[in-house]
Amino acid sequence: xxxxxxxxxxxxxxxxxxxxxxxxxxxxxxxxxxxxxxxxxxxxxxxxxxxxxxxxxxxxxxxxxxxxxxxxxxxxxxxxxxxxxxxxxxxxxxxxxxxxxxxxxxxxxxxxxxxxxxxxxxxxxxxxxxxxxxxxxxxxxxxxxxxxxxxxxxxxxxxxxxxxxxxxxxxxxxxxxxxxxxxxxxxxxxxxxxxxxxxxxxxxxxxxxxxxxxxxxxxxxxxxxxxxxxxxxxxxxxxxxxxxx
Amino acid sequence: xxxxxxxxxxxxxxxxxxxxxxxxxxxxxxxxxxxxxxxxxxxxxxxxxxxxxxxxxxxxxxxxxxxxxxxxxxxxxxxxxxxxxxxxxxxxxxxxxxxxxxxxxxxxxxxxxxxxxxxxxxxxxxxxxxxxxxxxxxxxxxxxxxxxxxxxxxxxxxxxxxxxxxxxxxxxxxxxxxxxxxxxxxxxxxxxxxxxxxxxxxxxxxxxxxxxxxxxxxxxxxxxxxxxxxxxxxxxxxxxxxxxxxxxxxxxxxxxxxxxxxxxxxxxxxxxxxxxxxxxxxxxxxxxxxxxxxxxxxxxxxxxxxxxxxxxxxxxxxxxxxxxxxxxxxxxxxxxxxxxxxxxxxxxxxxxxxxxxxxxxxxxxxxxxxxxxxxxxxxxxxxxxxxxx
Numbered sequence: 001x002x003x004x005x006x007x008x009x010x011x012x013x014x015x016x017x018x019x020x021x022x023x024x025x026x027x028x029x030x031x032x033x034x035x036x037x038x039x040x041x042x043x044x045x046x047x048x049x050x051x052x053x054x055x056x057x058x059x060x061x062x063x064x065x066x067x068x069x070x071x072x073x074x075x076x077x078x079x080x081x082x083x084x085x086x087x088x089x090x091x092x093x094x095x096x097x098x099x100x101x102x103x104x105x106x107x108x109x110x111x112x113x114x115x116x117x118x119x120x121x122x123x124x125x126x127x128x129x130x131x132x133x134x135x136x137x138x139x140x141x142x143x144x145x146x147x148x149x150x151x152x153x154x155x156x157x158x159x160x161x162x163x164x165x166x167x168x169x170x171x172x173x174x175x176x177x178x179x180x181x182x183x184x185x186x187x188x189x190x191x192x193x194x195x196x197x198x199x200x201x202x203x204x205x206x207x208x209x210x211x212x213x214x215x216x217x218x219x220x221x222x223x224x225x226x227x228x229x230x231x232x233x234x235x236x237x238x239x240x241x242x243x244x245x
Numbered sequence: 246x247x248x249x250x251x252x253x254x255x256x257x258x259x260x261x262x263x264x265x266x267x268x269x270x271x272x273x274x275x276x277x278x279x280x281x282x283x284x285x286x287x288x289x290x291x292x293x294x295x296x297x298x299x300x301x302x303x304x305x306x307x308x309x310x311x312x313x314x315x316x317x318x319x320x321x322x323x324x325x326x327x328x329x330x331x332x333x334x335x336x337x338x339x340x341x342x343x344x345x346x347x348x349x350x351x352x353x354x355x356x357x358x359x360x361x362x363x364x365x366x367x368x369x370x371x372x373x374x375x376x377x378x379x380x381x382x383x384x385x386x387x388x389x390x391x392x393x394x395x396x397x398x399x400x401x402x403x404x405x406x407x408x409x410x411x412x413x414x415x416x417x418x419x420x421x422x423x424x425x426x427x428x429x430x431x432x433x434x435x436x437x438x439x440x441x442x443x444x445x446x447x448x449x450x451x452x453x454x455x456x457x458x459x460x461x462x463x464x465x466x467x468x469x470x471x472x473x474x475x476x477x478x479x480x481x482x483x484x485x486x487x488x489x490x491x492x493x494x495x496x497x498x499x500x501x502x503x504x505x506x507x508x509x510x511x512x513x514x515x516x517x518x519x520x521x522x523x524x525x526x527x528x529x530x531x532x533x534x535x536x537x538x539x540x541x542x543x544x545x546x547x548x549x550x551x552x553x554x555x556x557x558x559x560x561x562x563x564x565x566x567x568x569x570x571x572x573x574x575x576x577x578x579x580x581x582x583x584x585x586x587x588x589x590x591x592x593x594x595x596x597x598x599x600x601x602x603x604x605x606x607x608x609x610x611x612x613x614x615x616x617x618x619x620x621x622x623x624x625x626x627x628x629x630x631x632x633x634x
Contacts, residue, residue: 082256085375096616098572101605108598184470201476210480217473
């Protein structure tokens with residue numbers, strides 16, 4: 001087993017232990033707990049918080065991927081060309097909106113709970129994927145496109161068999177950026193009463209209980225790092241398969 | 246649609262005009278009994294008397310119509326300005342007339358119709374501008390005019406009847422404190438990150454081994470969700486403050502400004518270091534060979550060749566950092582670090598929408614202005630022959 005894989009196994013086991021058997025870590029967190037306070041977060045099960053956190057991220061990201069890729073295909077076709085400069089500007093300027101601000105602004109419209117978090121993650125998640133897909137589809141090597149046309153592929157065939165596969169690594173980079181931001185923003189979603197791991201951190205901040213902050217922070221951090229790593233691996237794999245490393 | 250018309254009418258312009266007409270039917274303003282309860286929507290033709298409404302609505306429609314011709318981009322840009330001016334006129338007239346006889350605690354807030362129309366007109370402006378593609382000087386001038394005109398409208402007091410400005414009037418001092426704190430967090434951490442990141446980037450460029458060690462660690466740190474990072478900084482600094490003698494006297498304590506500042510510096514390091522390395526590597530090998538052939542030392546090559554050529558990429562790194570920090574500094578409001586986030590989270594706690602807006606809008610505007618300014622700087626830093634490539 002390579003050193004990287006060994007490290008991955010350790011991190012995954014640590015994460016599982018933290019979520020499923022948090023009491024094991026009580027001696028470690030004990031010194032960070034104020035006298036008389038509870039050491040291990042017990043208001044809700046960490047497993048249900050983790051699942052709900054990942055669920056919100058997954059649903060929002062999936063919707064964002066579908067919408068972003070379809071939109072990017074649309075504006076890179078001849079019929080949608082008039083919208084290309086506009087979409088560039090929207091993608092560029094839209095990403096300057098802070099994710100927290102998007103989240104906070106969604107609350108007045110949708111009330112508290114998982115709703116505004118889902119919508120904010122979805123809206124914000126579209127931009128990096130859209131931008132990268134658009135770049136991928138509009139910077140294809142002209143020689144390849146010429147060859148695809150030359151062997152008689154129709155527009156639709158070119159899109160599915162040539163353009164999308166070639167743009168895939170860039171699309172995946174966009175998805176990775178978007179998912180990592182979503183995991184972080186979902187944490188803040190607990191300030192608007194979404195059921196996420198941010199609850200543990202906020203509870204710690206409110207009661208000055210550092211061990212809660214560390215527990216929540218560690219679990220979210222490990223999830224983020226592992227998902228980032230998995231998506232990076234997927235990207236490297238596709239790049240290698242395409243031979244464009 | 247026949248082809249001839251299709252080429253005359255701009256596709257996005259047609260989309261904006263149809264969406265804009267629909268948005269005219271959505272509630273333009275909302276009227277509520279006090280600052281907490283949900284307001285009742287008021288359509289644009291009901292917000293004031295006809296003598297005030299008709300010019301405003303005509304202005305919006307003319308603005309949208311001017312966005313249609315695809316050949317005249319400057320006409321389209323003018324159209325967006327006409328439309329936005331009409332929106333401001335409608336707000337001025339509407340907020341004052343709705344409050345008449347509505348009670349002391351009544352509040353007039355911006356409705357979905359207003360926000361949609363504003364977004365549509367701003368997109369029209371952006372679409373026209375991206376086709377006009379003004380140079381860096383023109384863009385700076387446009388940005389300056391936009392800021393000055395908005396500031397004049399705000400200072401004139403014409404909009405003080407709107408709920409968001411009531412919230413502002415109630416906490417004017419706190420607002421300016423928050424603004425300074427927010428700027429201090431975002432720009433201060435940028436300066437510190439640049440001071441650490443540039444030399445580190447230069448060393449990483451020279452030393453392959455160091456780069457292999459530093460960049461993965463920095464991208465790992467960047468992955469940690471912000472709330473977790475801010476949360477972990479608190480106990481860490483509290484511990485430093487209580488164990489290292491003298492640290493507490495220097496202001497190292499667990500809550501407040503410092504943990505937020507430190508977290509922002511940590512997030513900023515990756516874009517600075519990675520872009521410095523990428524910028525230094527952007528110099529073509531032939532150029533470097535020529536410089537070596539002329540007998541330039543390593544230091545001279547760095548200063549006279551690699552830094553000027555890599556400057557646009559390095560500045561692009563600073564743009565990422567600045568925009569990212571302005572957004573992340575909002576979270577400082579959760580851990581007592583101040584900034585506009587204070588209003589956002591207070592507003593969320595009190596379910597006072599306009600207080601949320603008072604924190605969120607300045608943050609968004611600040612981020613936009615910074616992004617546009619940095620984009621202009623990146624373009625100016627580009628060597629002349631590359632600028633229009």
